Amino acid sequence: TRILTVPTQPIDGQKPGTSGLRKKTKIFMGPHYLENFTQSVFDAIGGVAGKTLIVGGDGRYFNDRAVQVILRMAAAGGAARVIVGQGGLLSTPAASNLIRKRGADGGVILSASHNPGGIDEDFGMKYNGANGGPAPESVTDQIYARTQDLREYRILETEDLDLSRLGETRLAETVVEIVDPVADYAKLMGELFDFDAIRNLFTGGFTMRFDAMHAVTGPYAKAILEGILGAPEGTVVNGTPSPDFGGGHPDPNPVWAKALMDEMFAKDAPDFGAASDGDGDRNMIVGRGIYVTPSDSLAVLAANATLAPAYAKGLSGIARSMPTSRAADRVAEKLGIEIHETPTGWKFFGNLLDAGRVTICGEESAGTGSDHVREKDGLWAVLLWLNILARRIEPVSQIMAAHWSEFGRNYYSRHDYEAVPVERANALVQRLRDITPDLPGQQFQGMTVASADDFAYHDPVDGSVSRNQGIRISFTDGSRVVMRLSGTGTEGATLRVYLERFEPDASRHDLPVDEALAPVIAAAEEIALIREFTGRNAPDVIT
Ligand code: VG1
Ligand code: CO
Numbered sequence: 001t002r003i004l005t006v007p008t009q010p011i012d013g014q015k016p017g018t019s020g021l022r023k024k025t026k027i028f029m030g031p032h033y034l035e036n037f038t039q040s041v042f043d044a045i046g047g048v049a050g051k052t053l054i055v056g057g058d059g060r061y062f063n064d065r066a067v068q069v070i071l072r073m074a075a076a077g078g079a080a081r082v083i084v085g086q087g088g089l090l091s092t093p094a095a096s097n098l099i100r101k102r103g104a105d106g107g108v109i110l111s112a113s114h115n116p117g118g119i120d121e122d123f124g125m126k127y128n129g130a131n132g133g134p135a136p137e138s139v140t141d142q143i144y145a146r147t148q149d150l151r152e153y154r155i156l157e158t159e160d161l162d163l164s165r166l167g168e169t170r171l172a173e174t175v176v177e178i179v180d181p182v183a184d185y186a187k188l189m190g191e192l193f194d195f196d197a198i199r200n201l202f203t204g205g206f207t208m209r210f211d212a213m214h215a216v217t218g219p220y221a222k223a224i225l226e227g228i229l230g231a232p233e234g235t236v237v238n239g240t241p242s243p244d245f246g247g248g249h250p251d252p253n254p255v256w257a258k259a260l261m262d263e264m265f266a267k268d269a270p271d272f273g274a275a276s277d278g279d280g281d282r283n284m285i286v287g288r289g290i291y292v293t294p295s296d297s298l299a300v301l302a303a304n305a306t307l308a309p310a311y312a313k314g315l316s317g318i319a320r321s322m323p324t325s326r327a328a329d330r331v332a333e334k335l336g337i338e339i340h341e342t343p344t345g346w347k348f349f350g351n352l353l354d355a356g357r358v359t360i361c362g363e364e365s366a367g368t369g370s371d372h373v374r375e376k377d378g379l380w381a382v383l384l385w386l387n388i389l390a391r392r393i394e395p396v397s398q399i400m401a402a403h404w405s406e407f408g409r410n411y412y413s414r415h416d417y418e419a420v421p422v423e424r425a426n427a428l429v430q431r432l433r434d435i436t437p438d439l440p441g442q443q444f445q446g447m448t449v450a451s452a453d454d455f456a457y458h459d460p461v462d463g464s465v466s467r468n469q470g471i472r473i474s475f476t477d478g479s480r481v482v483m484r485l486s487g488t489g490t491e492g493a494t495l496r497v498y499l500e501r502f503e504p505d506a507s508r509h510d511l512p513v514d515e516a517l518a519p520v521i522a523a524a525e526e527i528a529l530i531r532e533f534t535g536r537n538a539p540d541v542i543t
Contacts, residue, residue, distance in 0.1 A: 025062050028062060182224075209272075211257055252366055273286035355461045481498070
């Protein structure tokens with residue numbers, strides 16, 4: 001083996017988005033692409049010499065090749081130790097846990113999350129720091145800057161490692177340790193939740209379906225739900241990770257997890273249904289005959305968290321991303337704890353979690369998590385729900401009805417317009433920015449705008465400011481419209497329109513969501529001229 005120094009040129013567009021760098025797989029497979037970005041990450045963190053890194057991914061196409069390259073580059077950089085999930089697999093929350101548990105300096109996670117996988121689909125890579133969380137903007141800015149002046153990278157010339165064999169081996173001076181991707185994570189879950197109560201729930205005949213969507217949570221869910229907790233075999237479906245996720249979108253929402261939705265709304269539906277995404281950080285929760293929106297799930301988990309041992313002493317605070325509904329705010333208010341509104345993306349929760357200001361966080365995009373790791377955590381949310389169900393012994397529908405009657409219901413939906421030509425999407429947003437200052441006081445669909453701005457986040461912990469995080473328009477009746485462009489897509493622009501309406505009256509908590517939101521949807525169109533700008537008559541995806 002010897003270390004090669006390979007001359008290279010900066011490659012355009014290696015700018016990390018909401019969650020790392022995401023591109024078409026073929027772009028990542030192009031000459032020097034992965035190597036350039038990896039070297040830029042290593043350089044931006046001051047090199048990897050003597051450091052310990054965690055490496056793993058969600059098993060999508062090219063995951064195995066990319067892990068080998070990263071290992072060789074880490075060895076060339078003189079890393080002391082690299083801990084890799086067996087087969088190159090690690091869910092995002094499991095990677096976060098390993099970084100923390102093993103005191104690593106950071107980790108590289110290979111995933112494009114809920115985006116489809118395969119040679120013609122998407123691939124991604126992100127760097128997490130020593131706290132286990134996604135690198136903050138200050139670091140991703142440095143990574144991007146480095147991609148723009150990179151002239152060479154270093155890589156060890158050697159054969160591929162056999163990633164299927166547990167244990168330690170060496171690449172030059174670097175110890176490579178291959179670990180069971182599930183073991184430490186399963187142990188952590190056992191420390192947080194009342195596994196005995198959940199086991200009793202299953203023994204009592206409680207039925208559940210977990211759709212792993214052919215993605216990374218399959219092995220985790222099988223080991224924990226069917227193994228440790230005794231749920232019957234077959235509880236977990238689509239449980240074997242496949243490089244193209246069975247040809248589907250591993251995105252746990254009513255559109256892409258339609259099979260699960262159909263089952264949960266059929267006669268003889270199981271008591272409880274859940275799904276997770278490509279890299280295991282998202283979750284979808286469905287009761288028999290009732291879909292729980294992620295925003296509501298965050299609120300219910302926060303309101304009931306003390307039923308789980310890890311949270312029995314109460315929460316220090318709650319954080320939600322700005323577009324997430326304000327259902328959680330009502331819970332925080334009642335509990336008398338802090339509530340924080342952050343920009344979209346888990347990296348913005350890191351400081352609040354590290355500072356102990358918040359215990360639970362969530363995003364409307366099916367992400368929920370707590371201070372046990374520094375990523376959102378799909379199975380964690382499912383297990384917290386199970387813990388609550390094991391203690392309350394009530395159907396999900398009853399828990400939701402009781403929650404809404406206590407706190408009021410925030411009707412909520414997100415409309416996505418995908419693969420819109422970039423210039424059109426930018427023009428829409430630019431026009432919105434221009435008219436925002438004039439919106440307060442104006443009426444749309446009988447609702448009066450109370451406030452409107454382009455969200456800027458002032459991090460209360462480190463004082464950093466993140467601007468232009470999305471247009472928010474609040475109405476005097478508690479309704480709200482938020483619009484922003486996605487930072488995870490790989491084709492054109494995706495416009496996300498987030499719609500919310502508060503309903504305090506319990507006799508009006510059973511309306512179809514689109515009906516309850518009709519005036520808000522119409523107001524969004526009236527204000528933003530979505531049809532005109534996108535050329536679309538309707539959203540591509542409604543969640
Ligand atoms: C989306 C979601 C955001 C989430 C991000 C990463 O970002 O809206 O809430 O944090 O994906 O999730 P955007 O910029 O496309 O709206 V995952 O599961 O991809 O790590
Ligand atoms: Co994800």
